[in-house]
Amino acid sequence: MSRVPKTRKEMPLTPLSFPTVGSMGKTGTWRTFRPEVDYSKCTRCTLCWIYCPDAAIIRQADDSPKIDYDYCKGCGICANECPVKAITMCREEEE
Amino acid sequence: MAQMIIDTANHIAGYAAKAARVKVVAAYPITxxxxxxxxxxxxxxxGKMDIEYIRVESEHSAMMACIGAAVTGVRTFTATSAHGLALMHEALHWASGSRLPIVMVVVNRAMGAPWSIMPDFSDSLSQRDTGWLQFYCADNQEVFDTIxxxxxxxxxxxVFLPAMVCLEGFILSHTYxxxxxxxxxxxxxxxxxxKSGWTLDLNDPISHANLVSPEWFMEFRYMIQEAMENAKQLIPKIDREYRERFGVEHGGLIEKYRCEDADLLLxxxxxxxxxxKIAVDNLRKEGLKVGSARVRVFRPFPTEEIGKLAERAQMLTSIDRHISFGMEGFLATEIKASVFNRKDKPLVAGYIAGLGGRDVTSGTLEKIAKKSLKWMRDGKVEKETTWVDLRE
Known part of the structure; x- marks a missing residue:
């Protein structure tokens, strides 16, 4: 929804923004380290999905995580929180 | 029937928060x-107040908690002093920029060093430019009414801006x-x-006080300035309405006492x-035409009313319980700025008194007035700023 005002009179009292996917562009390009999920180790506990500060992990039907690389900034919180070390942070441009 | 109680200004502030039916109080103790x-x-x-009372780990957190509460659309209150207020400084800007009508009691106390728990206005006046309205009270009744x-x-x-209701430590805070x-x-x-101007709502999610580019930033600043000007119009009206309902008023922006025919105003x-006021009564007995103008609201500053006072008075003398180091008292500066473009501008002299709780009596003020009257008759201010009762 576009609610960009034209004049001062149409402006809100304080800047307000409405949620939209990727309002700041594809922030995944900021990433240096990429989280990789090893689905054979994953126990479907959803902790990574809960902790992701950018909502860049999608909870799939079977509760397994799918990382949205368009918006994942590579902070590594998911890898740090994973209790079974199923997520590895890999340097971008490296296999 | 209204109830008459005898209590300290601090307790009275508590009664006022209760009477205002605040919903959230987040605070940290400080003398x-x-x-x-x-x-x-x-x-x-x-069980006399059904509120969310949040005990926080610092004054910065107290203000942030108040902001968090206010954005959900509830009436919010806090109180602090001196170093606690200074620690809040950053958060004060977030509150005004987010246009949240939080009311905070500031019990004035001198800023250290040297360490002090006694009153002056160095704490609240250091927060002059944070976008908060500032009221200064002269007695406990005014504390209740102003809140x-x-x-x-x-x-x-x-308006939709936050306000500080300031009262001097011990002189009012602990006096019955x-x-x-x-x-x-x-x-x-x-x-x-x-009824809030905007509210965080789970069903219509928004984020607030976001990053703003230069093409929008100035407008948000201008809107705060506009709100301050609006407040200046509303303050006397609200004070009058309060008098009509409760029989007591405090002078709106400036409490004037025997100003009509005064040559000199304190x-x-x-x-x-x-x-x-006592000093004025004593001086009048000696036939000296002196009046008192107590600036009740420092932000927004009552520039126009000061200008009106200058129409009649030949001299304005400010007595500041504050010093802006390297300049003068804030009140002196504001008064000069308020009259500078007038053709018939009066003389303005500044006095610094009562810092760190040093006593200022009516006698002190009488002495100041007499010296000012001499300068007025001579047509020349001998000294821009005079420190009162200073050791040689």
Whole structure:
């Protein structure tokens, strides 16, 4: 929804923004380290999905995580929180 | 029937928060403010206030908690002093920039070093440019009334800004005085429930106070300035409405006493304004035409009213319980700025008095007035700023 005002009179009292996917562009390009999920180790506990500060992990039907690389900034919180070390942070441009 | 009680200004501030039906109080204790939030804690404990009372780990957190509460659309209150207020500094800007009508009691205390718990205005005046309205009280009744009035003012859609209600530590904070507390139904009729300008709502999610590019930033600043100007129009109206309902008023922006025919005006803030009235009465007995103008509201500053006072008076003397190091008292600067473009501008002299709680009596003010009258007759201010009762 576009609610960009034209004049001062149409402006809100304080800047307000409405949620939209990727309002700041594809922030995944900021990433240096990429989280990789090893689905054979994953126990479907959803902790990574809960902790992701950018909502860049999608909870799939079977509760397994799918990382949205368009918006994942590579902070590594998911890898740090994973209790079974199923997520590895890999340097971008490296296999 | 209104209830008459005898209590300290700090406890009275607690009674006012209760009467205003605040919903969230987040606070951290600091001398001489502590008994404000202690009184509120007592009310909560006794079941007389049904609120969210948040004990936080610092004043910065107290203000941030108030901001968090206010964005959900509830009436919010806190209180602090001196270093606690300084620690809040960053958060104060977030509150005004987010246009949240939080009311905070500031129990004035001198900033250290040297360490002090005694009053001057160095704490609240250091926060002059944070976008908060600032009221300065002269007695306990005014503390109660101003808290109720500022909620009504700040929650007005033409204002939506936070306010500090300042009272001097110990001179008022711990001093017992009789105060009239109106009936709750009457206060409710004067101060209806808070309707916020914008609210965080799970069903229509927004984020607020976001990053703003240069193409939009200035407009947000201008809107705060506009709100301050609106407040200046509303303050006298709200004070008058309060008098009509409760029989007491405090002079709107400036409490004027025997100013109509005065040649010299003593301009003060806070409790010094009460002593100034006694000084004026004594000087009048000697045939000296002196009046008192107590600046009750420092932000927005009543520039126009100062200008009006300058139409009649030949000299304005400010007595500041504050010093802006490297310049002069803030009040002196503001008064000069208010009259500078007038053709008939009066002489303005500044005095620094009462720092760190040093006593300022009506006698002190009489001496200041007499010296000012001499300068007035000579047509020349001998000294821009004079420190009162300073050791040689």
């Amino acid at each position: 001489p403010q502590t008994t404000v939030v202690e009184k509120i804690a007592e009310f909560v404990e006794e 109720i009035q500022t909620y009504k003012l700040c929650e007005n859609e033409r 005085m009789p105060v009239k507390i109106p009936k709750q139904e009457e206060i409710d009729a004067f101060l209806p429930p808070y 301009l003060t803030m806070g409790t010094m304004g009460s002593d100034a």
